[in-house]
Amino acid sequence: MRHPTEGVLRRLVDEPAGVADHDRAHVAGCATCLAGLESARADARTAAVVLGTGAPAVDVEAGWARLTAAAPARAASVPARRRSWAPALRRPAVAALGAVVVLSGAGVAAANDWLPVFRTEQVQPVLLAEDELVALPDLSAFGDVEVTGEGEPAEVPDAATAEERTGLAVPGVGDLPTGVDGDPEHLVVDRLEAVFTFSAEQAAATAAAEGEELPAPPPGLDGSRIRLQAGPAVAAVWTQDSGLPVFAVGRAVAPTADSDGVPFEVVRDYLLSLPGMPDRVADQLRDFSADARTLPLPVPAEMVTASTAEVDGVEATVLESRDGAMAGVVWVRDGVITGVAGAVSTDEVLAVARSLR
Amino acid sequence: MGVRERAGGIRPDLEEVFRADYPRVVGVAARVLGSRDQAEDVAQEVFLAFGRSAVPAGEAAGWLTVAAAHTALNLLRSGRRRSAREEVVGRDQPVEAPDVADAVVARAEHGRVRAALARLPRRQAVALVLRHSGLSYDEVAAALDLSPGSVGTTVRRAESRLRKELDRDASSH
Numbered sequence: 001m002r003h004p005t006e007g008v009l010r011r012l013v014d015e016p017a018g019v020a021d022h023d024r025a026h027v028a029g030c031a032t033c034l035a036g037l038e039s040a041r042a043d044a045r046t047a048a049v050v051l052g053t054g055a056p057a058v059d060v061e062a063g064w065a066r067l068t069a070a071a072p073a074r075a076a077s078v079p080a081r082r083r084s085w086a087p088a089l090r091r092p093a094v095a096a097l098g099a100v101v102v103l104s105g106a107g108v109a110a111a112n113d114w115l116p117v118f119r120t121e122q123v124q125p126v127l128l129a130e131d132e133l134v135a136l137p138d139l140s141a142f143g144d145v146e147v148t149g150e151g152e153p154a155e156v157p158d159a160a161t162a163e164e165r166t167g168l169a170v171p172g173v174g175d176l177p178t179g180v181d182g183d184p185e186h187l188v189v190d191r192l193e194a195v196f197t198f199s200a201e202q203a204a205a206t207a208a209a210e211g212e213e214l215p216a217p218p219p220g221l222d223g224s225r226i227r228l229q230a231g232p233a234v235a236a237v238w239t240q241d242s243g244l245p246v247f248a249v250g251r252a253v254a255p256t257a258d259s260d261g262v263p264f265e266v267v268r269d270y271l272l273s274l275p276g277m278p279d280r281v282a283d284q285l286r287d288f289s290a291d292a293r294t295l296p297l298p299v300p301a302e303m304v305t306a307s308t309a310e311v312d313g314v315e316a317t318v319l320e321s322r323d324g325a326m327a328g329v330v331w332v333r334d335g336v337i338t339g340v341a342g343a344v345s346t347d348e349v350l351a352v353a354r355s356l357r
Numbered sequence: 358m359g360v361r362e363r364a365g366g367i368r369p370d371l372e373e374v375f376r377a378d379y380p381r382v383v384g385v386a387a388r389v390l391g392s393r394d395q396a397e398d399v400a401q402e403v404f405l406a407f408g409r410s411a412v413p414a415g416e417a418a419g420w421l422t423v424a425a426a427h428t429a430l431n432l433l434r435s436g437r438r439r440s441a442r443e444e445v446v447g448r449d450q451p452v453e454a455p456d457v458a459d460a461v462v463a464r465a466e467h468g469r470v471r472a473a474l475a476r477l478p479r480r481q482a483v484a485l486v487l488r489h490s491g492l493s494y495d496e497v498a499a500a501l502d503l504s505p506g507s508v509g510t511t512v513r514r515a516e517s518r519l520r521k522e523l524d525r526d527a528s529s530h
Binding site for chain 1: 371372375376379380383384387388391393397400401404405408466470476485486489493494495505506507508509510511512513514515516517519520523
């Protein structure tokens, strides 16, 4: 008889009622499985110990008071949307913008489960409200998504290691902006590949769960596959004493995509029409050029304005936070995306971008 | 899971959901970060996002715990992790380690655990943290859109890798 999987052995450790009788019977009389079970038990115990929190007492009242002090300002309608809780969001927003600009290829795709289906030669920001970043649909609800590669930044010791691992040189920065100093941390993201197989059945079930009907799929779409590749990417990140990232430069191989059936534009337009996608976002995404050369770069519209400037002989997208605390610039040349961002002014970020070696 | 933008304002069931799930959400983040103060910051962010979302009430608990795990892991991997380490040393450890020598060991261990967690593949890390936060296999499966069968496999691999990362780290110190 076949041995139960390591997952079954793991479940025997702490939820044996969830394991089928025949598997339990097998394990009880199988030396190999008993050894596997013991090893699973030991690792589970180690994890339980190191992840223990000592059951901290949580003050729900104080937490609620803090939340309500922050939230109602938002609920109250208002002019200009300057909310009292903006400061609470500033730090994560800065970090998010830095990550978006630096690791735009793999990072954004992985973060949002949304995979750009465009071969990229140009970057165009899509201005989205923050909650719409969350709202981008997880494609796994509409078919199978098989991801190869991790898509998560990993720290490496230096620029040489980063280059060796990714084949991309970390852009060299000459003069750093005022207030940025010290040695950067180097991050890499390995190449990420995803194959999405559309399933009409699954998409219909998802639509039904939302109380809507699935729009009729274009002929030939069911079962056809899209292959999306992003990365690798490298970045150098400077941090403040507090640990907050303050400045970063990065480079990534631009995402590409191909399909083995229905043409891309058809797939894209159809995906955009599926239940779960806010209309406004769908409209913005539909505006992308049909020649499939634009990387949609979602940025929080409430926090960031976008413009263009010339860098390295190509048109670059310049992003600036509305409070002026943060700026970034990103451009694509020969299939490689380069980004510079930080808690600095637009002029400073452009100066660095134009002097990269 | 599609999450629609609300027409505006904060959802009316926020307080009820907050009171029911706040301790669990803080607990999930605390397992990742090892710091209650930081975990509460994460929980605040997560509930603010939830308050403005239209996540169905029945899916709230799963959504919140997954969001807490991701947000905390993001924090761990961001440049802020260094300050997280410093912060925790000052505040949390002495409670569990009354002895000075123990405190030193606990401090080093704390940093190693955070570093090891940050190196796990994201899905494994989230499954690991949710299971150790008391979610059942079925709850973890629903929250992560996995089959219940593959939850065991994912958690097992996470634990195995966590142990290896900790071993590797210990031998290099």
